[in-house]
Amino acid sequence: MSEPHGLTAHEARDLLERRETTSRELTQASLDRIAAVDDKIGAFLTVATDEALAQADAADERLHRGEGGPLTGIPLAVKDNMCTRGIRTTCGSRILEEFVPPYDAHVIERLNEAGAVLLGKTNMDEFAMGSSVEHSAFHPTHNPWALDRVPGGSSGGSAAAVACGEAVVALGSDTGGSIRQPAAFCGVVGLKPTYGRVSRYGLVAFGSSLDQIGPLTKDVEDCALLLNAVAGQDLRDATSAPLDVPDFTAALTGDIAGLKIGVVSDYVPEGLDPAVRGIADSAVKQLEGLGAEVEWGVELPSTAHALACYYIIAPSEASANLARYDGVKYGYSYTEGESMWENMDKTRQFGFGDEVKRRIMLGTYALSSGYYDAYYLKALQVRTLIRREFEAALERYDLLFGLVTPTPAFALGEKTDDPYEMYLNDIFTMPANIAGLPALSLPAGFVDGPAGERLPMGVQLLAKPFDEAALLRAGHAYEQSTSWRDQRPAV
Ligand code: GLN
DSSP, X not given: OOOGGGOOHHHHHHHHHTTSSOHHHHHHHHHHHHHHHHHHHXXXXXXOHHHHXXXXXXXXXXXXXXXXXXXXXXXXXXXXXXXXXXXXXXXXXXXXXXXXXXXXXXXXXXXXXXXXXXXXXXXXXXXGOOSSSTTOSSOOOOBTTBTTBOOOSSSHHHXXXXXXXXXXXXXXXXXXSTTHHHHHHHTOEEEEOOTTSBXXXXXXXXXXXXXXXXEEESSHHHHHHHHHHHBSOXXXXXXXXXXXXXXXXXXXXXXXXXXXXEEEGGGSOTTOOHHXXXXXXXXXXXHHHTTOEEEEEEOOGGGGGHHHHHHHHHHHHHHHHGGGOSSSSSSOOOOOSSSHHHHHHHHHHHHSOHHHHHHHHHHHHHHSTTTTIIIIIHHHHHHHHHHHHHHHHHHHOXXXXXXXXXXXXXXXXXXXXXXXXXXXXXXXXXXXHHHTOOEEEEEEEEEEOTTSOEEEEEXXXXXXXXXXXXXXXXXXXXXXXSSGGGOOOOO
């Protein structure tokens, strides 16, 4: 058996079933791992030790009675933008530093019903705005493969926690790439489900038409298990889809013979570093070897405008969503001012970080009268074009293929002075959010860093709306035919 902290959820489940371990042991092993390495990694903002051990004991009782399911007793971590009753939920922001939600997000209710153990809340870019966790108001997170590099973001805490075995699995959220990009940078699996597949109730809103919650895991089987637990309609989120949820583990047949996969030219563009290009080439060969019919050269011309479109829509929605932080209802409140207006101003001035303020200003501008038609409305029209192009491509192919990012993890501090450079990191991931499509990020090998570090890279598969099963099937077959998932960073 591997070290307890290296286990996947399904491996841990097997041990629990055979009574070779207990949830308390697994949970304690995770807490010990956090105590041993999180000084270096910085993946957690809150560790809920007492609550976790109590949940572990309850899970053990349930297992003892022969009850429970695949996640009963499994220790996991959740990004700090999902509300947890009684456990502080900061969203990586000063403005919510002391915020203790009076209710659980839908996904947390589901995990509680499943008997999972919540270890704590993971670090993130403030309000999920960023690609590196460097916009966290509290501290950075370090990439477990190279401590001077970013883990990706904004769900970098969750990705790093899974990669270095602090948590067995984790949840993140993805508005423009925030599950898939950190998954790629940390060498783990990350899934952004179809918009509407998972309820956003209790997820702190960033871009409401783009946000989705999804799994970060060590392998595809765990990804299917976690998606099973959290997917499905919830009437408290009007955009959650009234569809039956299949058992996603049933999709893991290993058979992808005849599956049609189109390689999107823009997501494996000319001019890449040859080592990065090699990652895409060998993944394609691997998929072909498994019997998939892969065709290069899928053109999605409107994708070229996806970045501009995203950086109007996401900040516009954010500027509306973040108007609620006024120091009156909850969160940080400045009270020394002469007037209510001054208090509100200062609450926001001191409570929000620079990137959040930049987004609020961009969004407010794009929505203001006189500019609304030129920016916001235009972006919505481009969004329709992007969506239609995907629809047409996905009539010809079962799946689309590309890289997750154009480079491996960059150094801490490398892009913090240049927001545009930071934004460019999501160029291959945000189109899926704009079109609402499901997309899976899979570990696909390593490239050498300048100091000889091994830096993970990921490839991405996209599917038709609500066809997560196809993604997981292909991802699983690919993963089983490579050894990437067995490689773990030496922290
Ligand atoms: N990096 C992108 C941004 O800064 C996407 C973030 C996300 O998916 N939450 O907006």
